[in-house]
Amino acid sequence: MRKVTGRPHEEVLQWAESYSCASRRLDSNITATKVALLFDHDLRMYWNLCALSRSKKADQLLAKKAHKLLFTTRVKIERQVAFAIFARLERYPEERKYLAAGKFFGRSLKQGLSLRLPLYSCKPTDSCSGACYAHDGLDASRASVVRGVFNGVLAELYERGNRQERDEIVKLLTPHCDSAIRAAYRELDKLPLGWQRAPRIRFAHVGEAAAYPTFSSAIAKYFKVKTNGDMACTVYTRHKDAVALPPSLFIVNFTLDRDSLGERKKWVPSWARTVFSAFDGVLSSEAAINFIEHHQNGYYAEPSGEGALCPATSPLVEEHFCDSCRCDFCFKVPEKGK
Numbered sequence: 001m002r003k004v005t006g007r008p009h010e011e012v013l014q015w016a017e018s019y020s021c022a023s024r025r026l027d028s029n030i031t032a033t034k035v036a037l038l039f040d041h042d043l044r045m046y047w048n049l050c051a052l053s054r055s056k057k058a059d060q061l062l063a064k065k066a067h068k069l070l071f072t073t074r075v076k077i078e079r080q081v082a083f084a085i086f087a088r089l090e091r092y093p094e095e096r097k098y099l100a101a102g103k104f105f106g107r108s109l110k111q112g113l114s115l116r117l118p119l120y121s122c123k124p125t126d127s128c129s130g131a132c133y134a135h136d137g138l139d140a141s142r143a144s145v146v147r148g149v150f151n152g153v154l155a156e157l158y159e160r161g162n163r164q165e166r167d168e169i170v171k172l173l174t175p176h177c178d179s180a181i182r183a184a185y186r187e188l189d190k191l192p193l194g195w196q197r198a199p200r201i202r203f204a205h206v207g208e209a210a211a212y213p214t215f216s217s218a219i220a221k222y223f224k225v226k227t228n229g230d231m232a233c234t235v236y237t238r239h240k241d242a243v244a245l246p247p248s249l250f251i252v253n254f255t256l257d258r259d260s261l262g263e264r265k266k267w268v269p270s271w272a273r274t275v276f277s278a279f280d281g282v283l284s285s286e287a288a289i290n291f292i293e294h295h296q297n298g299y300y301a302e303p304s305g306e307g308a309l310c311p312a313t314s315p316l317v318e319e320h321f322c323d324s325c326r327c328d329f330c331f332k333v334p335e336k337g338k
């Protein structure tokens with residue numbers, strides 16, 4: 001984990017405690033660099049807040065307070081970034097094409113090819129809001145935050161667009177989808193000896209595909225058609241609208257944790273697999289698989305209780321990647337929730 005740079009911990013915390021992101025006007029073309037510069041101070045302070053929350057050397061009381069503020073701080077910034085972009089698009093609608101510049105898809109270390117969306121699309125629980133790896137390493141960087149918002153704006157424009165507007169967005173994203181398909185097949189060339197799996201993509205590595213179900217379905221459909229159905233489109237979600245993600249296109253892993261065993265349990269679609277974030281290591285025997293989440297200082301809790309454990313999050317393995325564990329459980333169609 002990176003060190004906190006440039007700012008004393010107390011100053012970072014005070015900034016976050018009183019933070020309300022001021023709206024800004026984008027007076028030039030929408031580019032990732034210009035947007036990042038417009039929100040430079042806020043994004044850098046958020047980065048410092050993330051580092052403080054994950055620091056082992058900092059006063060742990062300050063680190064805990066920082067942890068609690070991560071989600072709301074990030075979302076406040078993201079919303080103002082989106083607001084500035086939408087305001088600019090109202091004046092110059094043709095600039096939506098700039099949102100598709102750069103890399104629309106990304107990748108996660110653990111699972112490979114993935115889509116990044118804004119964190120404001122999430123409905124977090126008390127446990128996951130600060131623990132989310134959106135606040136870890138490069139996922140908390142200026143470029144990643146801005147990319148997530150760009151993708152979210154495109155998704156939102158698609159959701160509310162008419163047929164012609166939707167077609168325009170698909171046209172903008174087609175080269176990205178084609179290159180993602182090539183990347184998904186390239187991943188297969190690098191698999192460990194003796195291990196085979198389908199090409200795949202994760203929706204979404206940060207943020208919620210279920211918040212943009214029509215947009216996400218259009219992309220997944222493109223992948224399915226272009227790969228003769230080979231591409232596994234896997235969703236991890238905690239979202240109420242997970243039910244809007246069709247099982248013909250998506251493998252849905254609905255994630256619960258100790259704070260979501262009430263109302264949220266009712267949001268699990270009948271065709272989804274139930275998975276469990278065991279932040280404290282206590283496994284759920286009801287879930288198809290448990291993840292020992294490790295977003296706090298690289299710490300892996302000791303698993304306890306009954307339940308199936310994701311090998312990539314086991315404290316016993318050295319390499320925490322699905323392929324090194326030769327596992328594709330989450331990318332296979334669930335059988336009756338398992």
Ligand code: SF4
Nearest residue numbers: 310312322327329330
């Ligand atoms: S259960 Fe398997 S596929 Fe799912 S995250 Fe763990 S290692 Fe990866």
